[in-house]
Amino acid sequence: MSAARLDEIDRKILSELQADGRMTNVELARRVGISAPPCLRRVRALEEMGYIRGYHADIDARELGFEVQVFAMVRLINQSERDLSAFEALAQGWPLVRECHMLNGEIDFILKCVSPDLPTFQRFLTEHLTSAPNVASVKTSLVIRCAKDEPGVPFSIVEERAATQG
Amino acid sequence: MSAARLDEIDRKILSELQADGRMTNVELARRVGISAPPCLRRVRALEEMGYIRGYHADIDARELGFEVQVFAMVRLINQSERDLSAFEALAQGWPLVRECHMLNGEIDFILKCVSPDLPTFQRFLTEHLTSAPNVASVKTSLVIRCAKDEPGVPFSIVEERAATQG
DNA sequence: GAATTTTTGAAATTATATTGCGCGAATACA
DNA sequence: TGTATTCGCGCAATATAATTTCAAAAATTC
Secondary structure, three states: OOOOOOOHHHHHHHHHHHHOOOOOHHHHHHHHOOOHHHHHHHHHHHHHOOOEEEEEEEEOOOOOOOOEEEEEEEEEOOOOHHHHHHHHHHHHOOOOEEEEEEEOOOOOEEEEEEEOOHHHHHHHHHHHHOOOOOEEEEEEEEEEEEEEEOOOOOHHHHHHHHHHOO | OOOOOOOHHHHHHHHHHHHOOOOOHHHHHHHHOOOHHHHHHHHHHHHHOOOEEEEEEEEOOOOOOOOEEEEEEEEEOOOOHHHHHHHHHHHHHOOOEEEEEEEOOOOOEEEEEEEOOHHHHHHHHHHHHOOOOOEEEEEEEEEEEEEEEOOOOOHHHHHHHHHHOO
């Protein structure tokens, strides 16, 4: 059931809801060209099947006083699965860390962090991150500005690929 | 108007909508402890004031066939504002690039990219990114797995700070 | 402490979500 | 080729929710 391929209407639904997650079902149905009831059924199915993980308001962190954003590149001493998992568990418990991705190559993890100010971040950095067990080194870079921030999927490409394949 | 400080109910609203952006206004009102009409007015005001940028469905990229995620660290030859802006404009036009942040330090930009497969990403890398004007070097790291992905604001800390200050 | 402003919430209205069900297109099968 | 089966659509009806209106309460100002 989860491998059922999506048709053009499903993809349009995903695209529209990615762009505006609070659109009413009536409006969504109008945009994808079907009536409201089957549209709602499709949305529920897409949620069930895991294509839609959830819906979130996009909150302006700076407006809320989080002036500082930082990428932190972390290297560990030991990369055994046990140690990797241990670090991930730690990261999940740090509120300032919003994302934690394990990478290949020299860097083991990249963290996206937010902070109200630099002192707060420095304190987190020295007291928690660099001093965490198994952390070999941390390189940080402040975000100067953000030119693009569109999490999710490029539906232009989804459609290209759908047109090519079955 | 934009500097109006938020009260506890406003922050609760933001927190709830960040967690579930499709919650009905009735349910939201119940959770923050006021009735529906003033709750809706507050939400509209938060949107107006820019605290809420929008609402988005969180789509599972892998389910849609984007198996590959990559962080690309980009260094430019020339960092004049003109050149920085030119690169940002390019990045905004590349569908595979979902985020583009300008950083301090050695790396000028970090890009978060998605791709259906490795060949597609390699082609993008060689034909577009590394061959773009003014790009000195690009270091890429594949995302092995994601331990945490909660874009937005840690409301635990927002509340801490609100309790301290006025 | 009274006037003013702001925000609230009950009630009414409008719009939307959701359910139930018959229909038609597409597919499977004889 | 004709018929059975499946699937998904959309109309109609109902249940919920969003939104407006307005009078009263709370907060603020002078």
